[in-house]
Amino acid sequence: MSFLNNIKIAVIGGGSWATALIKILCEQNNVQIRWWLRNQRDIEHIRKFHHNPSYLSDVVLSPKKIKVFEKTTEAVRGADYVILAVPAAFVQEALRDLSGKHLQGKRIVSAIKGMVPDQNMLITDWISKEFGIDLHETCVIAGPCHAEEVALEKQSYLSIASTECPSAEDFAKLMTCRYVTANPLDDLYGVEYAAVMKNIIALACGITHGLGYGDNFQAVLVSNAMQEIGNFVTALDPRERNMSSSAYLGDLLVTAYSQFSRNRLFGNMIGRGYSVKAAQLEMKMIAEGYYATKSITEMNKIHHVSLPITNAVYRILYEEQAPGMVMDELKKLLK
Ligand SMILES: NC(=O)c1ccc[n+]([C@@H]2O[C@H](COP(=O)([O-])OP(=O)(O)OC[C@H]3O[C@@H](n4cnc5c(N)ncnc54)[C@H](O)[C@@H]3O)[C@@H](O)[C@H]2O)c1
Numbered sequence: 001m002s003f004l005n006n007i008k009i010a011v012i013g014g015g016s017w018a019t020a021l022i023k024i025l026c027e028q029n030n031v032q033i034r035w036w037l038r039n040q041r042d043i044e045h046i047r048k049f050h051h052n053p054s055y056l057s058d059v060v061l062s063p064k065k066i067k068v069f070e071k072t073t074e075a076v077r078g079a080d081y082v083i084l085a086v087p088a089a090f091v092q093e094a095l096r097d098l099s100g101k102h103l104q105g106k107r108i109v110s111a112i113k114g115m116v117p118d119q120n121m122l123i124t125d126w127i128s129k130e131f132g133i134d135l136h137e138t139c140v141i142a143g144p145c146h147a148e149e150v151a152l153e154k155q156s157y158l159s160i161a162s163t164e165c166p167s168a169e170d171f172a173k174l175m176t177c178r179y180v181t182a183n184p185l186d187d188l189y190g191v192e193y194a195a196v197m198k199n200i201i202a203l204a205c206g207i208t209h210g211l212g213y214g215d216n217f218q219a220v221l222v223s224n225a226m227q228e229i230g231n232f233v234t235a236l237d238p239r240e241r242n243m244s245s246s247a248y249l250g251d252l253l254v255t256a257y258s259q260f261s262r263n264r265l266f267g268n269m270i271g272r273g274y275s276v277k278a279a280q281l282e283m284k285m286i287a288e289g290y291y292a293t294k295s296i297t298e299m300n301k302i303h304h305v306s307l308p309i310t311n312a313v314y315r316i317l318y319e320e321q322a323p324g325m326v327m328d329e330l331k332k333l334l335k
């Protein structure tokens, strides 16, 4: 396909998702990856041994297609696309050396399922405001997809969401390969908010599992969660959308049930009695839901949507209320 020729893609982030996305992109011919990582030791290791020593270390990183950079300003130079793949809590820090002039004319792709903390903004909105990028020039990578399964080349699906389908279509082609099917859709806000909220629900699933609740309870929790997510998304961006499609329901299901879910694991530790600090110290990976719980709770002070599951998780994580007692109250609200 001619549009794929010599596409330059900057990837910002050195974690498991950035590594998995690079693996997918490297399946294309004539794609050049310009990869920024924060950790100097990882940069040197990748240059020398073509593996990321810290995340998905089995994945082979083709030196013919990948150049690794210490500076974001270098990584984004000449790029057609810039993919953001750091946890939301670090996006401001990661992009601090960049200004509008570095990003103008490029398509900005958020692979982040989180919001900018303190500002409670979606990543695409923040990019648009901070760097003067038209929202139409942004898109998000969503859908039920864990980096670990991409590394194993297990069949996976991605949703590439933008304000209008055509701008997601080209990028979806770049993200499609033997083991990944990427589908475009035109619901930037709906998909981005749903991806943020499913992380909170995964925390709730983990907490209740840690407390000893079973599969019967979790099925009801997830069903109620779908309504909670749907109501919130509709309040913020009312329009018709098929919430049972994989960009929404699929993403919720994988994070709620998968052994690879970071948020579920984090919640599970809380349910088993870890403090928030202890759980964060024990996990090498980031559970976005921790930050999302605060952002969505603060936003909802204006929108007043009924969010019983989010409220329960907030009380446990931010008000240090006993998980057992909070979930005892929540269970009476579920149907
Ligand atoms: N891992 C997945 O399967 C997956 C799938 C879809 C979306 N995502 C999203 O991708 C984003 C990145 O998640 P991940 O899973 O790659 O994270 P991760 O937990 O695997 O990696 C953590 C990343 O955070 C960076 N980091 C840690 N402390 C930092 C700091 N102080 N400043 C700057 N960077 C710092 C690390 O260098 C590393 O790049 C998240 O928004 C996540 O929701 C992940």
Ligand SMILES: O=P(O)(O)OC[C@H](O)CO
Residues within 6 Å of the ligand: 113, 143, 144, 145, 146, 199, 202, 251, 254, 255, 256, 258, 260, 261, 262, 263, 264
């Ligand atoms: O399931 P988690 O908590 O690891 O989140 C990762 C992705 O969002 C899954 O699509």
